[in-house]
Amino acid sequence: RDMPKGHVMGVPGDTAPLAASGVLSAEGLARIAADTALPPTEVGEDVAVGEYVAARMGREVVDRLVEPLLGGVYAGDAYRISMRAAVPALYQAVRTHPTLTDSVRSLQGGAAARAAAERTTVTGAAASGAFFAGIAGGIGRLPLAVADACRAAGARILTGTPVRGIARTPGGWRITADGEVLDAEAVVLATPAGPAARLLAGPAPAAAAALREAEYASMALVTMAFRRSDLPAAIADGGASGFLVPPVDGRTIKASTFSSNKWAWAGADPELFLLRTSIGRHGDEGDLEREDSELVDASLGDLGEAVGLAARPVAATVTRWEGGLPQYPVGHLARVERIRTAVAALPGLAVCGALYDGVGIPACVASAGKAADAVLAASATPGTDH
Secondary structure (H helix, E strand, C coil), X not given: CCCXXXXXXXXXXXXXXXXXXXXXXXXXXXXXXXXXXXXXXXXXXXXXXXXXXXXXXXXXXXXXHHHHHHHHHHXXXXXXXXXXXXXXXXXXXXXXXXXXXXXXXXXHHHHHHHHHHHHHHHHHCCCCCCCCCCCCCCCCHHHHHHHHHHXXXXXXXXXXXXXXEEEEECCEEEEEXXXXXXXXXXXXXXXXXXXXXXXXXXXXXXXXXXXXXXXXXXXXXXXXXXXXXXXCHHHHCCCCCEXXXXXXXXXXXXXXXXXXXXXXXXXXXXXXXXXXXXXXXXXXXHHHHCCHHHHHHHHHHHHHHHHCCCCCCCEEEEEEEEEEEECCECCHHHHHHHHHHHHHCCCCEEECCHHHHCCCHHHHXXXXXXXXXHHHHHHHCCCCCC
C-alpha cells in the first residue's frame, strides 16, 4: 500500500508509521535509530543512494524501502543510482555544511525536513489531495493531442521516417531522412542515447562519445483484466493503488498497479477491473526472454502470493520496452554536462529527453522546453551563422 508519510524516496523521516507497518524487522528499526548518533557523512560531488543510506541506516532500509521505490522509477539498482541526480532535494539536505542544524545532519532529519517542505509546497499550491495525476482516458492521449496542436500551428509531422544523418550548413542544419532531405534553422534531438550518438558522431564527436557511455534498462508491462467479482478484498476494497516488490524477495514482478483503483476512468466495462505488473530491471532482465504467456503466468503466481488473487484474467496483453529507461549512476550529471557543453558549441542544436533531466513525463516536458529555449535563443543572437 502507500508508503508511510514522512518518507522521501523510501528514506524514512518518521519511524512511528514504519514500525506499525511491519515492513522492517526490529533489528532494522533499531539500525535506523543509530543514524541520529552518527557524525555527519560527507557526500562529496555525488554518491550512490543505496550506498549512503546503507551506511547511515543499514541495508534493510535500502533493500526493503529504497530499492523498490527507485526500482519502480528507474528500473535500476539503488546501490548504483546517483543521489544527486535521482533525489537532488535529499542530496542537498544531507550535505555537510557549517550552517546545517544537528537535526538535518542526520539522514533521518534530512528526510523529515524534505518531507515537511514537500507537504508545505503541496498545501500552498492548493492541491486536490490526490497523489497521482494523469489524463482521463490514458496518458496515450497526450502525444496525439500534442501532434494535433502542432498540425494546427502549421507543423509537418513525419512518422515512420528514420533520420540517417544531420550536418551543419551555412544556414543551419541539413537532415537526411528516408526518402528526402530537409533543411532547418535548428534541430532538437529528442531520442535515446544510441540514436543521438549515431547522429552526433560527425558534428559533435565529444557528445557522441559521452552518449555511448549511457546505460538503459529494459522492462515489460503485463496488463490484465479481471471480473470484479473474482477479486480478493486486498484489491477490491479500493484502498490500495498497488504495491512494490523488494528484489531481495526473489519474485518475478517488481511492482503491481491496481489501475482501476488508481484511475477512475480505467476500463470501459464497470464489471471489469484492470491491473498491471512490471517485470525487469537493469542487470536483471533474464525474465524478459520468456514468452508473453509465461510472463502472465509468473505475474499471476506472484499476485496470488502477495494479495491472494486466484482468478485468471479475461484478457491480458504484454508490452515490452527494450532499452526504455535510462540509468542515472553516480556521475550521471557530469556526463550530461559534457554532452550539453559539446552540443551547445553548435548553434541551433539541442538535446532533450529522459536521459538528461528526469525520466518522468513532467521532467521530459521541462527538458524539451529547455531545448527549445536554447535553439530559439541561438537563432535570435546576432552574429550566429544561421
